[in-house]
Amino acid sequence: MNVTESESNHNHLEQMSVKELLVNINREDQTVAQAVEKVIPQVEALVKEIVPRMEKGGRLFYIGAGTSGRLGVVDASECPPTYGVEHGMVVGLIAGGDGAIRKAVEFAEDDEEQAWQDLQEYMINHKDTVIGIAASGRTPYVIGGVKKAKEHGILTGCITCNPDSALAWEVDYPIEPIVGPEFVTGSTRMKAGTAQKLVLNMISTTVMIQLGRVEGNRMVDMQLSNNKLVDRGTKMVMEMLQVDYPTAEKLLKEHGSVRKVIDFIKNS
DSSP: GGGSOOSSSOOGGOOOOGGHHHHHHHHHHHHHHHHHOOOOOOOHHHHHHHHHHHHTTTTEEEEEEHHHHHHHHHHHHHHHHHHOOOOOSSSEEEOOOOGGTTSOOOTGGOOHHHHHHHHHHOOOOOOOOEEEEEEESSSSHHHHHHHHHHHHHHHEEEOOOTTHHHHHHSSSSSEOOOOSSSSSSOOOHEEEEEHHHHHHHHHHHHHHHHHHOOOOOOOOOOOOSHHHHHHHHHHHHHHHHHOOOOHHHHHHHHHHHHHHHHHHHHHH
């Protein structure tokens, strides 16, 4: 059964009050974390395969369409500022290209060959990993991409919210958080989208920690791209070195990251 298109557990939504709508949406959302908890072993198995590949210079690619594609792009785009990794270490590709991030591109998801063509532009190789994201598990763009990647000896995984989907059958490591029917029937940007976002957070965060991009619980490699982050970094240096704010700020601006300040002090 395609649970992402199953009838909602609620009916006559248009007759509900604003409070009733909000309460019922929230009740549905509360089931998402439980669905994700059940697939932690699946996530763990995939992450354990990703890390050694990335330690050898491999990259992580997300491919998706619509909401799923946008979620992959968001997760990938947040890795460089958060963890100080190079752009291109984690890449999000969406059917229809970057323009589809803001505006849907009709029928882009139906091209089974395009994802592999998109991946080839990055000179994808056996050290890389491709994760297909599709709530329904039947998006041709995504299925075609992971199928070709697997044929070329590239590690593949997927995040889908339907059990035993066509997508899951094509990858090495399927992750299937089954969230059940959406509040609005078929609107997979809701519970399914939330589940996908949670799993993506788990994958990228755990991978980055395993790659040494966090010390303690601090983002010591974050990019100092605005005043808020400079202030945050300064306070990290203050706490870690037990110095005052002006000294910490001066050191941070001189060296460019919290990690570089700490390394400089250790080696001086």
